[in-house]
Amino acid sequence: MSEGFEAAAWSEPWLARRAASTPDRIALEFGASSLSYGELQREVLVVAAELTARGVAPGDVVATGLGNGVEFPRLLWALRAVGAVLLPLNPRLATDEAAHILRDSGASLWLDAGDSGGDEVARAAGDLPRLVMRGLRLEGGASVVSRPRPAPLCENPWEILALIYTSGTTGKPKGALLSAGAFRASAMGSAALLGTDSDERWLGCMPLFHVGGLSILLRACLAGSAVVVQPGFDAQAVSAALDDLGITGVSLVSTMLGRLLDARGERRAPPGLRRVLLGGGPAPPALLARAHAAGYPLAPTYGLTEAASQVATRLPDDVAPPFDERLSPLPGTEVRVVDAGGRVLDSGEAGEICVRGATLMRGYLGRPEATARALRQGWLQTGDLGVLDDRGRLRVLDRRDDLIVSGGENVYPAEIEAVLNGHPAVREAAVVGQPDAEYGARPMAWWVPLVPGSPAPDLEAYCRGRLAGFKVPRRFVPIAELPRNASGKLLRRELRALAGADTDD
Known part of the structure; x- marks a missing residue:
């Protein structure tokens, strides 16, 4: 086992300790570029100073839509150096999905790579301050100094390293507080x-x-x-x-x-x-x-x-x-x-x-x-x-009874059903996973028309405007009524059986 696992105080930044111990070891490679731990630490301190100058303080939640690249680990370790909490979001989330999480989390700042939808996400989240990360620079005039701060996530503001959202049986994303x-x-x-x-x-x-x-x-x-x-x-x-x-x-x-x-x-x-x-x-x-x-x-x-x-x-x-x-x-x-x-x-x-x-x-x-x-x-x-x-x-x-794992992404039926049930032509809807040779499973939806015999609406387009692409059902099947037991509970197993028998269609 590496010497990196010996006992150390939680409050001591890991990267600083690693850079002091083995500064010349390679930490990251991206394409033709590489960074040693010493170089990474020096860059992180630059980003940390920028965050501090913008008013980011220990315990603040900083949300990001950064994808894979050297900017993500720079931000991760800069937030750890400042004592702020990382809230990483899937860049594929629809604007409403991302905005709900940002509001729920009490995030102080939204940071992305200059994506075209970045301003829209920040506005939808209540005019959240937004910065764009390019290399070591944080671009934009946003500051969190004047914004009211929510209650700290825990008594020790340095304890929580990341706030990661995961959905549950209600379909509403929940933020899991994960400590260092x-x-x-x-x-x-x-x-x-x-x-x-x-x-x-x-x-x-x-x-x-x-x-x-x-x-x-x-x-x-x-x-x-x-x-x-x-x-x-x-x-x-x-x-x-x-x-x-x-x-x-x-x-x-x-x-x-x-x-x-x-x-x-x-x-x-x-x-x-x-x-x-x-x-x-x-x-x-x-x-x-x-x-x-x-x-x-x-x-x-x-x-x-x-x-x-x-x-x-x-x-x-x-x-x-x-x-x-x-x-x-x-x-x-x-x-x-x-x-x-x-x-x-x-x-x-x-x-x-x-x-x-x-x-x-x-x-x-x-x-x-x-x-x-x-x-x-x-x-x-x-x-x-x-x-x-x-x-x-x-x-x-x-896995969880209702969870659909599609290409490694967790897809929760209740979240999709909530969107479908908001369509004016839909009385109710249910979603299960249809077996798929490539993705493992894909969402498949059954829906009951509000007016029987009425023309089918474009539910795929409706969902694509409100959900990430991987959550949009592959099929929308109209049905007179959803299968339920005597107490009114939805019988998902019957829909799963139908989905499994329909994989060649």
Whole structure:
């Protein structure tokens, strides 16, 4: 294990400590450019000074729509140096989606890369101050000095590193408060389980605004290793990087893995590749078998935003089928399975996965009832189903009942249904995942017309104006009434069965 994981005070900025210890080690590579930890620290201090001059203070929430690039880690570490909280948003969110999160979070500042919709997002969020980040410069006249500040997220303004929004069964995004301690416990647990060292070169091709992408940057800093950042996932570019750039690790979702295998054809995994962390929902067994046959050191992982990414991971040297079982909890993380009444189940019995440990969130911002439901006596109730074997290793049976994992993106039916139910021609709507060979699943919507027999409206266009593209259903099926039980509860399982039988249509 790298020396970066020795005990240190939480209030001490990680990057400053890393730069003082190993200033010449490569921290980031992006295209033909690279930054050592010492160089990165010097650049971060420039950005931190700009933020301070704009009035950003410890505990302030700074939201960003930056994509993958060197600006994102510069901002991450500059905010940590200032003591402000990072709120990373998916740049693909619709304006209304992003604005709702910004208002809910109490963000003090919106920062992007000069995107055409940046001003619109800031206005929709209540004229939030906006800055554009170009290199080391923060452009624009915005300042947070004169704005009223919301109550601090917690008693210690330096405690929270990131506020990451995740949707729940209500479809309304909730902000998970993730401390520096949670991310560090996750990094330490991952290193103890999988091993790590300063010579690692991790390929950052997944979105850095996701908890999994953010964790790549944090783990690397603590270990003193390098991250090779790509602007996004491109199968050919990832394949070339694996062959030519000395990559030792990469984080993927199953859709990415499938496209990578297709791009490489008969070529086997490069011999220097040590770990392929595979998250974003259960992967098809056939895909796992294909990747194992090609020599990929797969480490399927189960994780949640609320647990700072990883919870349990399968060891890469475990090459015996079935390939979707035997995920070992990270050291320091406890996993148990309970029934509907909360009774702890024995090995081999299926139930809800519950998690306890230092990686857990502090709670959901401004939602004490949701926090109380999710965190009970220190245990996170995941809502996911799984089973433990006699050695405490996990098999995930299903994700949350309603959750659709499409190409690694979490899509929540209730959020889409809320949009559809707002259309004047729709009486009610329901959304489930339709199996998809490439994406794993795609949203599919059933809708009841307000006036039976009336012409079908353009629901796809209606949704595209209000939702990110990956959330827009692939099909909209009119139906006389939605299936419900005697108590009026929607029977999603019947719609899932219809969606599964309709995959060739």
